[in-house]
Amino acid sequence: MIKLTAKKLAVLLGLVALSGFLGNVQAKQISLLNVSYDPTRELYRDYNKAFTEYWNKKTGDQLTIDVSNGGSGKQARAVIDGLEADVVTLALASDINAIAEKTQLIPVDWQGKFPNNSSPYTSTIVFLVRKGNPKNIKDWNDLVKPGIGVITPNPKTSGGARWNFLAAWAYAKHKLGSDDAAKDFITKLFKNVPVLDTGARGATNTFVQRGIGDVLLAWENEALQSLQEEPGKFEIVTPSLSILAEPPVAIVEKTAAKHGTTEVAKAYIEYLYSDAGQELIAQHFYRPSNKAVLAKYEKNFPKVELVTIDSDFGGWKKAQSFYFGDGGVFDQIYKK
Amino acid sequence: MGFSLTYLSLLILIPLAGIFVKSAEGGWPHFWESISGEFAIASYKLSFGASLAGAAINAVFGLIVAWVLVRYDFPFKRLIDAFVDLPFALPTAVAGIALTTIYSQNGWIGHVFSADGFIGSAFTPNGWFGTHFPPGTWLGDILPTNGIPIAYTWVGVTIALTFIGLPFVVRTLQPILSDLSLDFEEAAASLGANYLQIFFRVILPELLPALLTGFSLAFARALGEYGSVIFIAGNIPGKTEITPRLIVNKLEEYDYSGAASIAVVMLLFSFITLFAINVTQWWNSRFYTRI
Numbered sequence: 001m002i003k004l005t006a007k008k009l010a011v012l013l014g015l016v017a018l019s020g021f022l023g024n025v026q027a028k029q030i031s032l033l034n035v036s037y038d039p040t041r042e043l044y045r046d047y048n049k050a051f052t053e054y055w056n057k058k059t060g061d062q063l064t065i066d067v068s069n070g071g072s073g074k075q076a077r078a079v080i081d082g083l084e085a086d087v088v089t090l091a092l093a094s095d096i097n098a099i100a101e102k103t104q105l106i107p108v109d110w111q112g113k114f115p116n117n118s119s120p121y122t123s124t125i126v127f128l129v130r131k132g133n134p135k136n137i138k139d140w141n142d143l144v145k146p147g148i149g150v151i152t153p154n155p156k157t158s159g160g161a162r163w164n165f166l167a168a169w170a171y172a173k174h175k176l177g178s179d180d181a182a183k184d185f186i187t188k189l190f191k192n193v194p195v196l197d198t199g200a201r202g203a204t205n206t207f208v209q210r211g212i213g214d215v216l217l218a219w220e221n222e223a224l225q226s227l228q229e230e231p232g233k234f235e236i237v238t239p240s241l242s243i244l245a246e247p248p249v250a251i252v253e254k255t256a257a258k259h260g261t262t263e264v265a266k267a268y269i270e271y272l273y274s275d276a277g278q279e280l281i282a283q284h285f286y287r288p289s290n291k292a293v294l295a296k297y298e299k300n301f302p303k304v305e306l307v308t309i310d311s312d313f314g315g316w317k318k319a320q321s322f323y324f325g326d327g328g329v330f331d332q333i334y335k336k
Numbered sequence: 337m338g339f340s341l342t343y344l345s346l347l348i349l350i351p352l353a354g355i356f357v358k359s360a361e362g363g364w365p366h367f368w369e370s371i372s373g374e375f376a377i378a379s380y381k382l383s384f385g386a387s388l389a390g391a392a393i394n395a396v397f398g399l400i401v402a403w404v405l406v407r408y409d410f411p412f413k414r415l416i417d418a419f420v421d422l423p424f425a426l427p428t429a430v431a432g433i434a435l436t437t438i439y440s441q442n443g444w445i446g447h448v449f450s451a452d453g454f455i456g457s458a459f460t461p462n463g464w465f466g467t468h469f470p471p472g473t474w475l476g477d478i479l480p481t482n483g484i485p486i487a488y489t490w491v492g493v494t495i496a497l498t499f500i501g502l503p504f505v506v507r508t509l510q511p512i513l514s515d516l517s518l519d520f521e522e523a524a525a526s527l528g529a530n531y532l533q534i535f536f537r538v539i540l541p542e543l544l545p546a547l548l549t550g551f552s553l554a555f556a557r558a559l560g561e562y563g564s565v566i567f568i569a570g571n572i573p574g575k576t577e578i579t580p581r582l583i584v585n586k587l588e589e590y591d592y593s594g595a596a597s598i599a600v601v602m603l604l605f606s607f608i609t610l611f612a613i614n615v616t617q618w619w620n621s622r623f624y625t626r627i
Contacts, residue, residue: 073588080590098590154571157588195488196571198584211442212488326591334573335374 031064032261032268035085037072037159037247038199039222043284044089050280051271055264063264071199072159079103079252086256086265089249091159091200093117093309094316096250105254119246120272121286124306125160125167127237128207128216128223135214139239140171144188149213152193153203155324159247160200162324164217167243169323170307174241187333208234219245221285224300244306352603359600362593370594371601375573376582380601383579386490387558390497391505395551398505399543405506406513420507423500428563435496436567440487449484456483488570493578496564501554508550509543516542545620552613556606 036044048065055063068075068083072091079085080102090096093111100106111118129137135148143150153161165186172185195212197203200222207216208226215237216223223236249269256262271277278288282297294301313319323329359367370376405417423431437443441450449456458464459480469476486492516539524538562580570576577585579602586595 071588077587077590102590154585156585193572194570196573198566198571210436210440212440324589326586326589326594331375331573 028061029064030061030261030264031066032086032264033084034065034067034087034089034268035075035079035083036067036069036089037075037091038069038201039160039204039219039225040089040247041067041069041201042225043221043281043286046284047272047277047280050276051268054271054276055267061264065268069201071153071157073157074198079105084255084259085252086259086261087249087251087268089247091245091247092162092316093246093248094320095159096248097316099252105252106250107253110250111248113251114249114269115273116289117246118248118250119289120249120269120277121247121281121288123220123245123247123286124242124304125163125217125239125245126220126223126242127239128218128226128234129214129237131233131235133235133237137215137237140168140189140241141175143168143192143215144185146192148192148215149194150189150192150215150217151195151197151203151207151213152217153199154196155330157198158200158203160219160222160245161196161203161217162320163219163243163245165323165330166309166313166319167239167241167307168217170243170312171239171241173312174307183329183333186329190333220287220301224285238302238304241305241307243312244308246309355596355599355603358593358596360593362591362597366593367597367600370586370591370597375577376579376598376601378574379577379579379582382490382493382576383559384605386493386497386578387555387561389494390501390558391551391555393494393498394501394505394554395547398502398550398554399509399547401502402506402509402513406510420503422503424503428500428561429567431499432496432564432567435492435499435564436487439492439495439568441483441485443487446486449486451483453483459483487568489576492568492570493565493576496568497558497561500561500564501558504553504557505547505550508546508553512543512546545616548616549613549620552609552616556609556613559602559606559609 034044034048044065044067048067052063052065055061068078068085070078072095076088076090076095076098079088079099088096088099088106096106096110097108100108100110107113114120116122127137127143129135135142137143137148142148152164155161155165168186168189169182172182173179176182176185195203195206197206200219203216204218204222204226206212208230218226220236223234227234227236249272251262251265251269253262256265272281273289275290275293278290278293282288282293282300285300287301288294288297309316309319313323321328362370401420405413405420439446441447447453451457451460458466460466460483461470461481465475465479466481469479471477471481484491486495520538520542521534524534529537560580562578562584565578566581569578569581571581579598583595583598583602586592586598
């Protein structure tokens with residue numbers, strides 16, 4: 001008797017589902033996991049809301065998007081170790097490369113799948129100093145002076161810190177010419193670093209909340225956000241030269257295929273390139289790749305000479321092992 | 337027997353065996369290189385040194401706390417007694433953030449010791465110590481000259497490790513102390529022993545085994561501590577980087593076998609410590625049954 005009712009119920013449900021399918025309002029419950037790096041919390045919180053609405057309007061599906069934030073390297077490792085991300089939005093290409101190489105969940109040519117090296121937004125590295133700039137910090141060479149406290153996270157664990165390191169290196173190389181001089185410069189700079197946090201957000205907290213140090217090397221978006229959150233306490237100093245940071249995005253294709261989320265994951269990333277997405281990106285202080293949107297917010301994004309990882313450092317694969325690998329330049333500067 | 341073995345295997349033995357397997361993956365040269373690198377050695381010194389210091393501080397002050405809690409009655413005694421367990425219950429990250437907030441140069445205590453603070457200002461070139469012992473004199477060369485920084489130095493690490501170890505000492509001493517009969521002390525006093533003699537000759541020998549157990553437990557706990565320390569340690573390689581943090585660093589470089597190699601070293605030391613604890617406990621029980 002009970003079995004019969006269960007059967008009836010199943011038939012009924014099937015009919016309901018079928019009618020829904022025929023009426024093309026087949027509302028599905030889909031969930032998507034975006035594994036991201038440290039300072040994107042606010043951006044993706046708002047973006048997910050916008051995208052959920054957009055997707056619901058377009059397809060009728062109910063979408064739940066979860067975001068995991070943390071140091072870029074740690075996040076990549078979590079995905080390698082089995083965290084089932086549908087989409088990764090990390091701080092630098094080498095972390096996505098690592099996932100692609102170690103797990104084959106992402107094809108090795110991932111960076112060509114979306115426009116602009118798969119970077120819907122870019123940023124750069126700027127200085128955040130205390131109000132009135134009491135130590136008169138104007139450019140990179142002010143950071144190596146004795147008595148200046150420089151706050152940056154550890155390049156081994158933080159994507160942002162790797163950009164910091166390379167920006168400083170690029171400046172020294174342009175100014176001083178040789179690799180040895182640049183290494184000397186960077187060694188002096190890191191002598192002035194009292195704390196090495198694991199991620200960009202931790203370093204911001206050390207500088208903003210604990211009041212440690214005179215200058216924070218920060219993502220431009222993170223610096224602008226600190227200005228907004230603590231008005232009147234800080235100033236941004238844009239150095240004469242910095243680096244074009246391209247935080248890339250990718251679909252974790254095999255995982256998405258397993259979850260049946262390939263289509264929505266693709267739309268999720270493509271929507272980042274749409275006008276609405278670019279607008280949100282600019283509002284969260286990332287430099288949008290869309291020129292019109294960039295022009296609209298240009299007061300936030302001063303023009304600065306930017307080197308790129310590909311032109312100055314021969315790409316991430318090379319830079320990663322040379323500067324940040326075991327025994328690399330970063331390790332050498334702390335050896336006695 | 338079968339159940340407890342399965343349970344232990346699933347939770348402890350198999351994962352630990354995994355570490356040994358993983359550490360062997362990179363081959364012997366890589367293993368040796370990982371565990372004997374300059375930063376690794378420096379981190380052992382810091383981790384073991386600060387853990388030992390923390391456990392030693394706890395042995396002294398934990399004994400005093402336990403003593404007061406057992407022997408004296410005062411208002412809110414139960415409440416204060418409950419506070420002792422806080423380091424057990426608190427998520428370690430919370431403890432770390434709280435400690436860092438207080439001991440960083442802008443925190444309440446950190447400021448007092450900073451160059452602008454009441455105590456720290458003595459340790460500046462114009463302060464009392466700076467003027468009386470300028471650089472070049474015997475003391476001047478070893479004294480700090482810019483206040484006494486606490487957070488982001490080995491001092492901060494020691495404070496965090498002391499914090500998390502306190503309950504181990506207090507909770508192992510309390511039952512022994514409350515069992516300790518006043519008769520012995522009274523007998524000693526009636527025989528003409530002074531306070532110091534009573535403490536060192538009568539009380540301390542009774543407490544010593546439990547004190548050692550508490551000390552080793554606090555030490556073992558401090559050795560493996562991560563959450564609270566990373567906030568207050570500066571994490572500068574070779575200076576204020578604890579060993580667990582070095583393991584995490586290796587992992588983030590995708591150097592799994594290197595990380596496992598250092599983990600093996602930690603594991604061996606933890607095992608030795610725990611073995612020592614068991615030996616003291618065995619000695620402990622023999623000691624008490626003899627009486």
